[in-house]
Amino acid sequence: MDAVVKNFPASGQTDSAPTQEQAEEAVRVLLRWVGENPEREGLLDTPKRVAAAYRELFSGYSLSAEEVLGRTFEEVSGYGDAVLVRDIPFFSHCEHHMLPISGKAHVAYLPNGRVLGLSKIARVVDIFGRRLQTQENLTAQIAAAIEKTLRPRGVAVMIEAEHMCMAMRGVQKQGSTTLTTTFTGEYGDNAAEQARFLTLVRNR
Structure with missing residues (x-):
């Protein structure tokens, strides 16, 4: 990183x-x-x-996610539609068994006059991923960091991941994936924006 x-x-x-x-x-x-x-x-x-x-x-x-996200750009030529970075691979470890979690994160935000360098979003996923985590907490932390630093009109985060604590031990269900989402601002208030985010994530 x-x-x-x-x-x-x-x-x-x-x-x-x-x-x-x-x-x-x-x-x-x-x-x-x-x-x-x-x-x-x-x-x-x-x-x-x-x-x-x-x-x-x-x-x-x-x-520090704040340090990574600290530099933003204003020259966006009036662009105000969603910025989505999808299929960001990550590895983490569950805080309950310290076993690996692997998956992909999809992160979008609605600019409010400023934008981030695209690599910054992937780095923030890595920063929070490289800690002991629950998937729910990881999803919320990524959204909160972008919300706090960029002050966009809204943030959307989806994480799809496989947990080795389910695959290697316990119920031993290999291939099972867990999906979590967090929506803030206009994403949280507008079901149509949520639906568009989910469509863009799924539309390959």
Whole structure:
């Protein structure tokens, strides 16, 4: 992601956040707990690799959506219709089991004199995706960040995702997808705008 990355610990964490060494030791504990030997050759570097992977997978805690969305453009030649970026792929992790979520986000807004660079929308999806999430919360956070920064006439967000906590464990329903939507402003007040958004998302 092309965004400003702050050093860990992220905002909201305390100065006593675990060190890299403590994170690696936690991985060793889990390896022993599942019945493995963290000292065998194939696992010697696993704690370091897992810690590095988690730093990347959860880098959203060190990124600011407000900073990413901070620059907007006024030269739109009077354009005021919907701006839609659809099929934005993302990966996240559920906060209940820390298992992967994968899917696509569709994000639209109705400009109010200013527009965003299109890549900014995809970056905001990544920022919130790279945190422990519920899909409902992720959908609402994306809409709220755009609403707060851009002040558009309305925002619409739809997320379609598969949750590995349903596919790999529990009910083990592979291929099941979950769909969530959030509408604000004119999208929230106008059923016709909602219908048009859904049509544009589905119209391939």
